[in-house]
Amino acid sequence: YYSHKPNGSPAYFKYPGLKPTGPLPASVDFPLYPQKEPDKFRAVIFADPQPRDNKEVEFVGHDVIEELIGVDAAFGVSLGDIAFDNLNTFATLNQKIALIGIPWYNVIGNHDLNQDSPDDQRSDETFEATYGPNYYSFDYGPTHFMVLDDMKWVAPAPGAAKGFFLGEFGKTQLEWIKNDLAQIPRNQMVVLMMHVPLVDEEGKFSPTGNRVTDRRDLYRLIEKRPFCLSISGHTHYQEHKFISSADGWEGPEKHHHVVNVTVSGSWWSGLPDEKGIPHTTMRDGAPNGYSFLNFDGNKYSIDFKAARRPAEHQMNIYAPDEVLAAETGKVEVVVNVFGGSEKSKVEMKVGAGEWTPLRHEPRIDPYYALLKERETVMLGAKKRLDPVLGYALPVAVPSAHLWVTNLPLNLPLGTHNIQIRTVDTFGRTYTDQRVVRVVETLAVPKAAPAVEAKPVL
CATH class of the missing domain: 3.60.21.10 (Metallo-dependent phosphatases)
Incomplete structure (x- = not known):
């Protein structure tokens, strides 16, 4: 290519631009090389x-x-x-x-x-x-x-x-x-x-x-x-x-x-x-x-x-770790299919159950909301945590590629495997899974014991 800037870019630019090219040359010549290019x-x-x-x-x-x-x-x-x-x-x-x-x-x-x-x-x-x-x-x-x-x-x-x-x-x-x-x-x-x-x-x-x-x-x-x-x-x-x-x-x-x-x-x-x-x-x-x-x-x-994930990593599945047996049908499962679109098909199966469709429902991603909530506790109103911990996350936007459903009613006590299957607009299928535990009562986390701070040697 040839950029024609007879006088060049302004000298006061902080980031230098083009140097003066002078008058337009009589011709601008460049070689062409044959190259095989597949369909x-x-x-x-x-x-x-x-x-x-x-x-x-x-x-x-x-x-x-x-x-x-x-x-x-x-x-x-x-x-x-x-x-x-x-x-x-x-x-x-x-x-x-x-x-x-x-x-x-x-x-x-x-x-x-x-x-x-x-x-x-x-x-x-x-x-x-x-x-x-x-x-x-x-x-x-x-x-x-x-x-x-x-x-x-x-x-x-x-x-x-x-x-x-x-x-x-x-x-x-x-x-x-x-x-x-x-x-x-x-x-x-x-x-x-x-x-x-x-x-x-x-x-x-x-x-x-x-x-x-x-x-x-x-x-x-x-x-x-x-x-x-x-x-x-x-x-x-x-x-x-x-x-x-x-x-x-x-x-x-x-x-x-x-x-x-x-x-x-x-x-x-x-x-x-x-x-x-x-x-x-x-x-x-x-x-x-x-x-x-x-x-x-x-x-x-x-x-x-x-980035730095396997090619098969195409979704996140959000569901709580523990679910009360009496409330399984009220518990949402939210799936973020990263490359999904309005033309995608997303289904869920729990254990040996039947595949059932999820509904496409753009909203704030629940994992991102949790990330932002934890960060806000640490950060307050600052934009930057500190030079070590980095910049604050931006405000969330509704994700266009979320699908939602509820767990089946009356899941028995024990550990269950949630399987998700999606077919994209190009007809390709991706799968992932998440484990959830059904219990009679939810565990109440105990407060961590106080630990005396000691110098690290």
């Missing part, structure tokens, strides 16, 4: 690695990159918020990601903008100096990928301390999208990759909602394509959205938009684990991690991958 392949999808500093770059390395080194994938993509306003972390994070050993593409996010910029046009020049153009397209095998910039930077008004961003493609980029897609057959798979989701429920992420303001102009360009997927990050929760006429979509089928799991989870917050890495559970109760996008011609599927 069947997969890509690694990161959203929001978002390290504040190099210490958190190390979190990214230990939490997700180490397990991906040598992965069998065609390429990877970061869906924006590669940094967390500290653009010096681009270089150290790039060195970590390079160890994975596959080509890597990058989408610009709001925390990747140069906030010294006086306008939107120059706000991406530090990003461009590191990663190249802010929007472009490429093909791999039979699939057409479009890296999009839905960030509009609004510089601070006179007297204002900070600027802000809007989710917007803008007329110039939309014209480019139109021209690019004009060269792509309608029966070819197209994947749109961006940072801010096309749609987001008002008040779920911010008081005014976070969405792309000119998304309906994009809809007009893609809604007649039978094979089109879009994917974003930004919100720090996982969700499959199926965009319909309720949002102005005019296509014959709903459009599938994926809000991807984030590498940083809840912004690298929460208590550290035994390796010193924050548990950083996302605020919908799902673990932090990344996705695999799998392609086979015009077909695709998506795998949720929790």
Whole structure:
């Protein structure tokens, strides 16, 4: 690629941008090399690695990159918020990601903008100096990928301390999208990759909602394509959205938009684990991690991958340890299927009983609520526990992938195995289980005896 900036970026930028390129050259030449690309392949999808500093770059390395080194994938993509306003972390994070050993593409996010910029046009020049153009397209095998910039930077008004961003493609980029897609057959798979989701429920992420303001102009360009997927990050929760006429979509089928799991989870917050890495559970109760996008011609599927967990870890099952025999039918079982959607099917079986369906019921994840409650006892009103214990978890949001049911009536005394089975929108089945004990009376925990503090030698 070639970035044409005759005068370069402003010299006063805290994070350097592009150096002066001088006049436009007579030609811009680059080589092309033949490469065999199969119809069947997969890509690694990161959203929001978002390290504040190099210490958190190390979190990214230990939490997700180490397990991906040598992965069998065609390429990877970061869906924006590669940094967390500290653009010096681009270089150290790039060195970590390079160890994975596959080509890597990058989408610009709001925390990747140069906030010294006086306008939107120059706000991406530090990003461009590191990663190249802010929007472009490429093909791999039979699939057409479009890296999009839905960030509009609004510089601070006179007297204002900070600027802000809007989710917007803008007329110039939309014209480019139109021209690019004009060269792509309608029966070819197209994947749109961006940072801010096309749609987001008002008040779920911010008081005014976070969405792309000119998304309906994009809809007009893609809604007649039978094979089109879009994917974003930004919100720090996982969700499959199926965009319909309720949002102005005019296509014959709903459009599938994926809000991807984030590498940083809840912004690298929460208590550290035994390796010193924050548990950083996302605020919908799902673990932090990344996705695999799998392609086979015009077909695709998506795998949720929790950081440092087996690939089979696809859900959490919430039920109390002990249940009174007289109240089993009143006790809820709540299942968080991390990659679940409104098209998922979730069922439960207790012991040798029958499989029964659960109802889809978005609400606050109970495990996350308990985490937040325990933390609040330790933290009070502070945002940060302390330099050792890390940042406070953010406020929970209703999880779009919770299913609920009740235990069967009249379970006999003893220990029972709760089995959960889910079939996702791609027809794949996952299972998990949790043990519960039915008792006549609940055990009352005894107060811990006082222990005299002694120095550790």
